Amino acid sequence: MRRNSSPPRLFIRLFRWFCDESMHPYIEGDLIELYKERLSNYGKTRADLRFIIDVLLLFRPGIIRPLFTNQNTTSMSIYKNYITIGWRNLLRNKGYSLINIGGLAAGMSVAILIGLWIYDELSFNKYHDNYNRIAQVYCKKNQGGETYVNTALVTGLGTLLKNEYGNHFERVAMVRARTEERVLANVEKKFTEMGFFIQPEGPAMLSLRMKHGTIDGLRDMNSILLSSTVAQKLFGDADPVGQTISMDAAWDLKVTGVYEDIPKNSHFHEASYFATLDRYLNGWASIDAWDNYHMYIYVQLKQGAELEQINAVVKDSMLDHIGKETAEEEKPEVFLHPMNRWHLYSEWENGFPVMSKNLVAVWYYGAIGVFVLLLACINFMNLSTARCEKRAKEVGIRKSIGSLRSQLVQQFYGESFMVSVFAFCIAMAIVQLSLPWFNSVSGKSISIPVDEVIFWLMTFTFVFVTGLLAGIYPAIYLSSFSPVKVLKGTFKTGKRGATPRRVLVVVQFSVSILLTIGTIIVYQQLQYAKNRPVGYDRSSLIGLRAASPDFRGKYEVLRNELKNTGAVIDIAEANYPITDTRGWNPGFSWGEKVYEPAFNTIFVSYDYGKTIGWEFLEGRDFSREFASDTAGIVINESAAKIFGIKDPVGEYLKWSPGRDRGTFRIVGVVKDMVKGSPYDVTYPSVIFLSRDDMQWLYIRLNPAVSTHDALGKIEKVFARLVPSAPFDYTFADEAYAAKFAAEERIGKLASLFSALAIVISCLGLFGLAAFTVEQRTKEIGIRKVLGATVANLWQMLSKEFIMLVLTACVIAVPLGYYFMNTWLQQFVYRMPLRWEVFAISCLGGIVITIVTVSFQAIKAAVANPVSSLRSE
Amino acid sequence: MVLNTTIRKLLLVKKFQLGEFEEVVILTVGILYREAYGVSIKKEIETRLGRSVSVGALQTALKRLEDKGYIESSDGESTEERAGRPRKYFQITALGKKAIEYTRSTRESLYRAIPKIALKTNIVGI
Helix, strand or coil: CCCCCCCCHHHHHHHHHHECCCCHHHHHHHHHHHHHHHHHHHCHHHHHHHHHHHHHHCCCCCCECCCCCCCCCHHHHHHHHHHHHHHHHHHHCHHHHHHHHHHHHHHHHHHHHHHHHHHHHHCCCCCCCCCCCEEEEEEEEEECCEEEEECCECHHHHHHHHHHCHHHEEEEEEEECCCEEEEEEECCEEEEEEEEEECCCHHHHCCCCEEEECCCCCCCCCEEEEEHHHHHHHHCCCCCCCCEEEECCCEEEEEEEEECCCCCCCCCCCCCEEEEHHHHHCCCCCCCCCCCCCEEEEEEECCCCCHHHHHHHHCCCCHHHCCHHHHHHHCCEEEEEEHHHCCCCCEEECCEEECCHHHHHHHHHHHHHHHHHHHHHHHHHHHHHHCHHHHHHHHHHHHHHCCCHHHHHHHHHHHHHHHHHHHHHHHHHHHHHHHHHHHHHHCCCCCCCCCCHHHHHHHHHHHHHHHHHHHHHHHHHHCCCCHHHHHHCCCCCHHHHHHHHHHHHHHHHHHHHHHHHHHHHHHHHHHHHHCCCCCCCCCCEEEEECCCHHHCCCHHHHHHHHHHCCCEEEEEEECCCCCCCCCEECCEEECCEEECCCEEEEEECCCHHHHHCCCEEEECCCCCCCHHHHHEEEEEHHHHHHHCCCCCCCCEEEECCCCCCEEEEEEEEECCCCCCCCCCCCCCEEEEECCCCCCEEEEEECCCCCHHHHHHHHHHHHHHHCCCCCCCCEEHHHHHHHHHHHHHHHHHHHHHHHHHHHHHHHHHHHHHHHHHHHHCHHHHHHHHHCCCCHHHHHHHHHHHHHHHHHHHHHHHHHHHHHHHHHHHHCCCCCCCCCHHHHHHHHHHHHHHHHHHHHHHHHHHHHCCHHHHHHCC | CHHHHHHHHHHCCCCCCCCHHHHHHHHHHHHHHHHCCHHHHHHHHHHHHCCCCCHHHHHHHHHHHHHHCCEEEEEEEECHHHCCCEEEEEEECHHHHHHHHHHHHHHHHHHHHCCHHHHHHHHHHC
């Protein structure tokens, strides 16, 4: 987060807006002086909070600038009177005003937070100046009867587009598909960083904002652009342009530029460096190959070029280059996917675009935001109509003096706008203070866009709509009173006013209970997946990538040295990480039987099983004692099922993925390991033994040695044997836990929103109960005098509300079942929906209602009837 | 405004209108002499009386006192710590001095009018 020492800008602006011009510079000076002092004494959060409180407390007559400079205009004075009356009403019923404004503010802050979140989602990638003209090249392909949409393409296509179709594009740039994790080193300082290998035109296409050097710095093969964070890490504050750094201890690259960090809401935000594609391809791949699908291709259209037209032109561009047979079978179709659709519209199924998860989330949170705000508005309506009897006389008098109905509508709208503006100010304070927390939960870096005109337009509309929504019912209902009836005293609110109020309470509680059900189920599913047996032992297991050529040939030495430290039980290698499902190959057969699907194939060293803690169902692990094990394989449970061999151990499988790789003997069957998504099926895997150097090292720490000591000892060994690689390890259990991040995020946000929804609903109910009790004070008094017990009265007063909440339960349960069942369908490994969840949610709703209402009911029931009957 | 002042004049039978907080503020302005501005007044009151003072309350009181003509203000230097905003220094006017004197003498005359016995019992009561 940005560390600045200035007070919240929003509140400075608010203060400037309302403060009398003649006073504002002095007071602002005072505020800033105090702020700076508090900043150094108590830290930023408290200083901010105190500043906000001070500003809000300054909102008082004498300091607010005069609203109307000319006080003699009569049409203005009536509005002034509305404000005065509205203000007095707020002050007279402090409790209800608090419930009203507080509830509305809570609802608004949720809506604002969600609004900011959605704004961030919708403005994805807008950081890039050529936002409207950049597109990524995609390819639709027919594979085994299904259509797949691919982004990883061949270098040949990029070169073709540049040379043959160059008249449509301003720039074409190929990038190594996926970010590459590399070790960047400046002598002693070494860091593992993610970045891209891109063609020279790429940085200009992406309009990187350069701090030093040139955007055109990738012309030379051995050059590199660094993000300012990485430059800072490697070189401190010095200008790194012209310096040399090494990558993976293999290449010396010259730094030709430093760019401002790319913000989080960009597709390229991970890029800590941009190196050249030529450097990446050099030595093993050509820039014009048609058989290796490992490139992303980005294009920037010429000004005024139409995407559709270009799509028609490039559609068949691959056909002539990939061989007639493949072309006929796969029918590859090239198309461009514009940048403004990347984030929210990039999911395909069988070749057709489908609603993406990101877009679903936008709708989902948007709906929650609207609902929570609606709940808060309903509160306002409820309390206003409940209070209408008190205002009825005022309406009557105003009408008989000559007020038009339209004027009364104006008045009540004015009041609701006033409350809405108050609530908005408080909501902004809440948002300002909760943003750091919200950012950490939602994984974004959002700030209030104070400088954007659109933001102020939106907030203005927002306050206006809230005021309109909240005020619509009182404005129409209250202004409809007949003055004669009201003033004569025969006026009764009775059933007419109560029915809509009841409906509103039912709506409120339906939403609250629905959100509660949702939250509980999200958490249960999360827990269910977390408790899933994973098939290996995650605790005190660390993994790291052998990211330096220095590792070559040193595995055995490293293994012995590490074991000698006593901090390590075992160490093993594999070609892919254990928390990943990369590596797919088809072509297995058993005798006559040929297996169609591809299997997850990984290569491991001896001791892999011991290191990660495999659980064997049958057979044994690879062993050095059997020389024949080099042609042995271990399969997992799912694979065994697909092979369908009765006693698999000892059988021979043939493997020929394209070319013949030989025959392998099954030596063991292990339990399935959860490597990919913990919600998905476990894939059938075949594990081969390899004695080559491999990418991933796994180290099982000795539980008898403290983790801290063990890591220290291991690091020393690494520093001695492979000095060029940083000791960047990850704990397997942490890597596994990271798979739950998305659902955990949903869970946290959902629980926050439902908690707020419940609080808002309860506030409303509390206020409503208070009014009901107040209206029936006399009745309660008489009943008591005639012998009703406290329990009788409590029952009488609570019954109505409990009925309402029960109705809400009846509505919420089927809806909750429907929504959550749909949500759970996306997971293969999911928990069964149980009725207990629904029962608990409903029961919770009812208990909360009883508690809320009882407070008022018992207070009224216990009161002395003498005092209630004597009044008037 | 004209109407407002007339009404106030009619209503104000009392010679010098000075609320409790206003009194505290004007006295503090006096104590600080030439160093009285927003923050220093606030701190002085907070340390001397041990009660917290909000910027809002203080500024309102200062404005009222100034409107009544008990204190006058002058622009001071603008400093770095205030991000370039000037200070506004306050000083008690002649009218202000009279007001303090008046309040003090009325208080004292009231105090003196309390029979000694009443105060004594009070002390014993504690």
